[in-house]
Amino acid sequence: NNETIEFYNNVMSKVVEERKKMKKEKFNDFLQRMLEHEEQPQDSNNNSQDGLSHVEMLSQCVSFFLAGYEATTALLSHCVYRLAMNQECQKKALEEIERVLPQCRPEEMSNCLGKLKYLEAVMKECSRICPPMARIERRAAEDYYFPEAAIHLKEGFLVSIPIFAIHHDPEYYPDPEVFNPDRFFYGERNAFKNIFFPFGSGGRECVGKNFVLMQVKMCLLNLLLNFTILPASTTPEHLEILEVRNVMKVGDVDVILQRRTC
Numbered sequence: 001n002n003e004t005i006e007f008y009n010n011v012m013s014k015v016v017e018e019r020k021k022m023k024k025e026k027f028n029d030f031l032q033r034m035l036e037h038e039e040q041p042q043d044s045n046n047n048s049q050d051g052l053s054h055v056e057m058l059s060q061c062v063s064f065f066l067a068g069y070e071a072t073t074a075l076l077s078h079c080v081y082r083l084a085m086n087q088e089c090q091k092k093a094l095e096e097i098e099r100v101l102p103q104c105r106p107e108e109m110s111n112c113l114g115k116l117k118y119l120e121a122v123m124k125e126c127s128r129i130c131p132p133m134a135r136i137e138r139r140a141a142e143d144y145y146f147p148e149a150a151i152h153l154k155e156g157f158l159v160s161i162p163i164f165a166i167h168h169d170p171e172y173y174p175d176p177e178v179f180n181p182d183r184f185f186y187g188e189r190n191a192f193k194n195i196f197f198p199f200g201s202g203g204r205e206c207v208g209k210n211f212v213l214m215q216v217k218m219c220l221l222n223l224l225l226n227f228t229i230l231p232a233s234t235t236p237e238h239l240e241i242l243e244v245r246n247v248m249k250v251g252d253v254d255v256i257l258q259r260r261t262c
Contacts, residue, residue: 012057016057071199075212081235081239082125084229097119128198133163134248
C-alpha cells in the first residue's frame with residue numbers, strides 16, 4: 001500500500017543521502033553498487049543518461065529486505081525442524097563445526113563459514129524440499145522450438161518455471177520427499193547445475209541469496225554450539241509446506257532447545 005511504499009522510500013532516501021556525504025570512504029556493498037549505476041540527470045543536449053531510476057533502486061531495496069526476512073525465517077525454521085527430527089544429521093553438523101571453528105580467527109569468519117560443507121548440505125536439502133519461491137517467470141527473448149515436447153515458444157511469451165516441482169521430481173532426486181543432506185554433501189556440484197535453483201537462476205537470481213544463506217548459517221552455527229535441538233510432543237512428524245503468493249514456507253514448528261553442558 002501507499003503507506004508501506006512511503007516508509008521504504010523515506011528510509012532509502014535517508015540512507016542514500018548519508019552515504020553520498022561519506023565521499024572519502026570506500027564501500028564494497030549492495031548500496032554502493034546501486035549508487036554507481038544511478039540514473040544521471042540529462043546532459044547539456046537534453047539526452048537522458050542510462051542507469052537505475054529512483055523507483056528501480058527502491059524496488060531493489062525492498063526486495064533485498066524481504067529476501068532477508070521471509071526467506072531467512074522460512075529456511076531457518078525448516079533447518080531447525082529437520083535437525084530436531086534427524087539427530088544423526090545434527091550430530092554430524094556439530095562435529096564439523098567443532099572441528100572447523102578452532103582453526104578460524106574472528107576476522108576470518110566469512111571464510112570459516114565456507115568450510116562448513118555438511119551444514120551447507122543441510123541447508124541445500126532444506127532449500128530443495130521447500131524453496132523460497134514456488135516458481136520463477138522469464139520472458140522468451142526469441143522464438144524457440146522444443147522438439148522433445150513439440151512446444152513452440154514465441155518471442156515475448158511468458159514462461160513459468162516450477163522450482164518446487166523440479167526439486168521434487170524423482171527423475172532428478174530419488175526419494176524426493178526424504179530429507180537426505182548426503183545427496184548434496186557427496187554429490188558432484190555440477191550434477192545439480194540446472195535442477196537446483198531455490199533462489200532463481202542467471203542474471204535475475206535473488207539479490208538477497210548470499211545475505212540469506214550467511215544469516216541462516218550463522219544462526220545454525222550458534223544454535224548448535226549452545227543447544228541440542230530436540231522434537232517437542234507437538235512437533236509434527238510430517239512438515240506442512242505452504243504457498244502464499246508464490247512464497248514457500250513451512251508451517252508452525254515447535255522444538256525444544258536443551259542447553260549444552262559441555
